[in-house]
Amino acid sequence: MTNLPLAGIRVLDLCIVLAGPTCGRTLAQYGAEVIKIDPEHRPPQLTPWLDVGRGKRSIALNISTPEGLDTFLKLVDSADVILEGFRKGVTDRLGIGYEQVRAKNPGIVYASINCFGRSGPWELRPGFEQNAQAATGVQLRNSGGEGQPRPATFTLNDYGTGIAAAYGVMMALLEREKTGKGQHVEAALSHTSATISAPYHVNHKNYVRDDVGGPGARGLNALAGLYESADNWVFLSAFSEDQWLKLCLLDEFSHLQSMEVFSSKASRSENDLLLREILEEIFVTKPSDYWVDTMKSAQIPLVKNTTAAEIHEDDFNHARGLIRGKDYSNSQEINSSWGKTTWSGNPVNMSKTPLQDVFPPVFGAETLNVLKELGITTEKIDQLRKAGVIPKQLPINI
Amino acid sequence: MNGVNKIGPLTGYKVVEFSSYPVGSILGMLLSDQGAEVVRIESQQNTPESINAEEISVWHRGKVSIELNLPDKHSFDKLFGKIREADVLIYDHYADCDLSYTSLAKDNPGLVCVSLPGFPKGHIYEDLPPDEGIVAAASGIYSFNPSGEQPIEGEGPSFHALPYASTFAAITASTAVVAALFHRVKHNTGQQITVPVHDAMYQGMGSALVRHSKRSHGNQEGHPVIKRFYRCKDDRWINVNISMPRFLRPFLENIDHIDWLEPLTNSKALLADELSRNQWINQFAEIWLGKTAIQWENIMADLGIPGTMCRSIDEWLDSEHSVAAGTTITVEDPVIGEMKQPGKIVRLSNQIENIS
The missing domain is CATH 3.30.1540.10 (formyl-coa transferase, domain 3)
Structure with a gap:
């Protein structure tokens, strides 16, 4: 659909778990071509794949090998956006850090998504959704300050961070229209938690804290x-x-x-x-x-x-597209094992550029197509298979 | 008004915010934080009753406020004058005029109009406002518990006081605003954006709504032995994520129990033997009582394993990291004075940082 806002934008998505892949899915919904890169030895899990893997061209490529890295760098030449969720320093060691990529492609928009941000004493610490909640007071508040802390009922920071990262990426693309230059975008679970917690993420000399929380809280x-x-x-x-x-x-x-x-x-x-x-x-x-x-x-x-239960049973939700899905039971492809699937729909309505429906790919299904588009010969592809850079058998069921 | 001195990717863009509920104010803040000039229209019709001084300070930061005496004609003229010059209009339903793109495009065809109703048209609650609790309850998010689809027995629904629905809808809408501006660069036209807060929550629920052949419900299944929370020596709690072998191995090596790796990664055997499983649960919990939560947090940081002490919000606000990372910033509010607030949700390297 060439009328989509991000039509013609190519994104390379190296992220795993939820936050980073949510960013990739969001960009795909707005029309970007998103190439999702995962190594064969770390296949995605089906549940999050159906949620945040949608809308992407999935390739199975091991970029920690020299040939895999070389293939990735060929993709960088034609990319507009790179999404990564590694701990700080990992991409530099791999040779694909922001400065390294920018040297090849000055217009690149490079988004780094992690738990605690890219500066400060915790800049190297790993963390997931619950770590961000624990650090930012969410879990103690949810317990009412007594007994075992309680997590939030949803992975609120993961999804919020992924969409915030997409916001950052799109702003960078907008600015690039004027300047021709790319830039580095930073999003973090703890930054998102702070924004969501805004009513409580405050203090001043006359402030009297009166947080509402705990299992008995009703309003x-x-x-x-x-x-x-x-x-x-x-x-x-x-x-x-x-x-x-x-x-x-x-x-x-x-x-x-x-x-x-x-x-x-x-x-x-x-x-x-x-x-x-x-x-x-x-x-x-x-x-x-x-x-x-x-x-x-x-x-x-x-x-x-x-x-x-009512969320799934509500006809209005289905008619409106808030619950979407597909029955793959009779699919001729490898994903027939997925059966009858559902996932959340898209809530954004735009009058001139309606977002596109996006569907989950089969893992690795686009590997050979993408390699051929790069001009990699059949002979070379066989070498990559033998070296374990790409899987011997494609696609792969998850 | 708070002082405005920031350069960002949205510098040069003008936003009119005419919103009576948090969702519109939060969207305005997200745009203002990135350099947009946001004019907030205050009138009796849109004075929010439910937000406090601290929320006003955060959500209205960086904006210019103009007070209008709507529905007075002179005030309407001023409002429409601002809208004619704007790139983006954020609005709630306002009974006395049509603020949709269809109506305003004749005077400003490049305008991006953003409506943030509580519910979509056709919904049984479509006439209700985007009140946080109303939308949250109607969308179902109070019905979940931290690990599943049913409230914990004896507890009823889980109310949370964070404006999750409003904030999530605002973040969602921010992507649409920028997408519309990006489209406008090439196609020279604005458009109407609508993001019902109720609808945005469905993406917020995310994987909880996923179903497939091996998943008939939204409950999470954790490790049979290794939990998320452990009480430590100082009675503080730590949140850990170490059930995956790549994290569990270095942890067990550190505590001189690498011999536990095989049994703890054999979920099938653990699930089959309740007695053995309970023994392991107790044995593993005992380990954490040997050190304070901060000691464990630092050990896990050195090992590259996710582990975080459960902090109070004040401990976080005062922490060296939250300040150094910009997650907590200090601003000078004209009414409150110096105060700590959340930093920007997303940072771009070409920005000049200065929110006030």
Whole structure:
């Protein structure tokens, strides 16, 4: 689709796990040609492959061998972007660090994605999602400060970092249109965690820390939180004065308006625990659908708390493309073993350049095509096979 | 207004931010941090009630604020005047005027209009605002627990106080904004971007939504013996990721127990024998009680193994690394004074660093 914003941009993706590959997938969704490079001895795992491996041309190439490195450097000549997620220093030792690549290709946009950034005492430390959470206070906060720390319920930093890296890469490409020059882009799980944690990632001399967390946490306050209904849970958001007054017009809540302890925003805040207890007793008396309908009529924001099973069962999610997938059971290719698959869809709507749907490749399926496009002869390809630079058998099932 | 003195890849681009919810403010911050000139429109209609002074300071940093008395006609003229000169408009639904690209393109065909509703059109909640908790609950993210698809028994849904949905949607939208500007360079036209916050969460849930022939649910399966958290000698906890042989081997060598490598990498045998598995679990946990969390963290750093003490946010803010790496910065807020804030989410080498 040549109308896509990144049509004509070539990306070399050396990343593994989630954050870096998310960047590659995002760039592919915007139209870039993304060549995903993995060695045969470290094949990707199927679950993340179906998620963040999508939209890429997969080649199995061992760049830690001299011939593999040479092949990679041939690709660098035609690349616009390189994505790497190695510990700092590894790419330099391999001969493909930013300065080394820039010497060959001054327009290259080179994105380095890691856990703790590329400067500071921890610049060489390895880390994954949970390490970033542990360092930045997320896990202690989630435990309420007691007992074993608890991770966040999602790999929030991995995906956020991957997409932030794509943001950085695209800005670098935009700037390159003016300057003709590439640059180095840095994204890190801990930087992303800090941004997501912004309400708490602050301090000043008059600051009083009051972090909300722990397994019993239900909301920011009594009027912005989860409540158990007769059959499920709902989330109420009624903290504005206008919404409070509307709430008090409803039969079940009308007695609250005359209670002095709730007469102002300040007094409701002071008596937040009492208000929560009263609201808990009210909400548990009726089912979620009743509350959704009642609050909708009253123009007070309230939703049913969706469960994981409901996410997959919701026809709207499928119709809208938020849950996508493909049944590979009858595929004639090696990936028939994947069976019926699902993955998350793309949430971005653009009126002139709609993003493209992207699908998971078979591991290594594009190896020979890419090598031939580089002008590598059949004879040479056989030599690469014999030397273990590329697999003897292609493609490879994962 | 905070002082603005930054050069970045978005220097020269003008953004108008007319948003009443965090998602729009966070997107404005992401663009401002990269050099864009962001004008935030303040009016009674879009005064947020739910954000505090610290959030305002972070999310509004680097922006110019203009107060307008909407829906007064003179104020509308000023608003549209700003939009005519802008490259990007960030907006929520505003009942008194149409701020979509279709409506504004006649006066500014290169404009990139970004709408960040809570829910997409046709959704049962489409009339609800992009309130963080509302979107988070409706999208399902409160229903997961740290290792699976069901709330932990007896606990109910897991509320988290971080504005994850809003921030994730803003980061997602930032890529679309730049993609649109990149497209505009070649094709000389703006466009409409819509990123419902609810929809963005599906990419945020990521692999939890993946299904295939060998995966019928979104629960994570960890190592049968090696856990993520260990209590250390000083009662602090460390988070480790050492179940993979490439990390486990050097760790076991360090503690003079390389003989444990074979049994600990034989998951099949461990899963088959509950008694033996529990013995291993206890034995492995005992090791960590021999040193403090920081001692273990430093040992693992030297070995190149992922291991991080579980810190409080204040310990992190004060840490040498978070400051040196730019994850924590110090800014001079005109109201609050000197304060620590998160640094930029992404850095480009040609940027000049200076947020204020």
